[in-house]
Amino acid sequence: MYKNDELISFLNKSVSNFHAVKEVRNRLEKEGFKELSETELWKVEKGGKYFTTRNDSSVIAFQVGKELSDYHYQVTAAHTDSPTFKVKENAELKGKGGYLQLNTEGYGGMLDASWFDRPLSLAGRVLVKEGNQIVSKLLKIDQDLLVIPNVAIHLNRDANNGFKYNPQVDLLPLFSAGACEEGAYKQLLADSLGVDVSAILGHDMTLYNRNQAIEWGVKKEFISSPRLDNLQCTFATLEGFLESNNENMIRVYASFDNEEVGSSTKQGAGSTFLYDVLQRINTALGYEADDYYQAIAKSFMLSCDNAHAVHPNHPELLDATNCSYMNKGIVVKYNANQRYTTDAVSNAVFMDLCKQHNIPTQLFANRSDMMGGSTLGNISSTKVSMKAVDLGLPQLAMHSAYETAGSKDTGYLIDAAKAFFSSNILISENAIEIK
DSSP: OOOHHHHHHHHHHOOSHHHHHHHHHHHHHHTTOEEOOTTSOOOOOTTOEEEEEETTTEEEEEEEOSSOOSOOEEEEEEEOOOOEEEEEEEEEEEOGGGOEEEEEEEESSOOGGGGTTOOEEEEEEEEEEETTEEEEEEEEOOSOOBBOOOOOTTTOTTTTTTOOOOTTTTSOOEEESSSSOTTHHHHHHHHHHTSOGGGEEEEEEEEEEOOOOEEESTTOOEEEETTHHHHHHHHHHHHHHHHOOOSSSEEEEEEESOGGGTSOSTTSTTSSHHHHHHHHHHHHTTOOHHHHHHHHHTOEEEEEOOEEBOOSSOGGGSOSSSOBOTTSOEEEEOOTTSSSOOOHHHHHHHHHHHHHTTOOEEEEOOOTTSOOOOOHHHHHTTTSOOEEEEEEOEEESTTSSSEEEETTHHHHHHHHHHHHHHSOEEEOSSOEEEO
């Protein structure tokens, strides 16, 4: 009912931002979407289904209505990246006794302690010289390869008393205890790709948690997995997009990279990626510049990024009246300082849409004495300004190496995205109508 088997498969395959986009691409191609390259002329027709990628880590898909009687865009946005450790270019550190460690750097704000004593491996992309070309190759090493070892309690009596980890000392993964010589890391990459070490010119490799996604509990109430934030939304909005049908407007599915580090990259929500795609659609369909501005003024976005569920041990950490629980529905997020883009107008539209389709919703705001993070909606609006609501699915242990969410909530977001894309949200000067 809730597509949890499909979600679990997606999570287990999407071991890096690049692999997540590969899985989205495969799904789109299976559904008949045609890939467009940003480096080539776009030919877009009414009724057509298309997608494009940037940096192989962000993806935007769109379907043009055959009638296009209400020319505007309805957009969902999620993100493909999650907190992890990136391997530095000069990757090896040799220590005493023949120890070989990988030199890594934290990506995003993670819960450091959750990464200790787990089976880890490597995934990402490697740049390889082939003849006169430099080619990007996707790589997932399907092997228990690394561990970040904890210090025993006997040697660190402060471990349970708020010990502060040093990323350059405490969080480096162990690669070998003496069996591997210097150069083994690049040799591993080369052997995994079937190329010579000298052909490797660069790499974007990260650690990934080898623990698999699972559905658990006496009544199967929970999903736990690495990278739930935010691949759960990436998956659910894609499913809703593909299950919907609307011939009157342009449906747009987006999932951006680098949200966890601020989105200000060429492939992030703060880049021109969404703006460029919407502008190129407008031009390819033969519309004028003013048609684009009118369409944007009538457009609407669901900005989808997971939310904090009330913690069973610490309910006091969330607001008393604006808080969310797992399996109780989609969370609409508010912030007085506009770190979330939701306002009364966008909330009213989304709540009315969900009410029409019997989809449960909840409201979230941070405690007034705690600052929350920003997300996709307000960042993307600096380049493409449209009405938007920030929402997500409730989860525990956000930014842990292994996170937990409710087993029903993915289905709620699929239903909401399907309803959103199947409806026409008609925005005029004085009113908004959902048809």
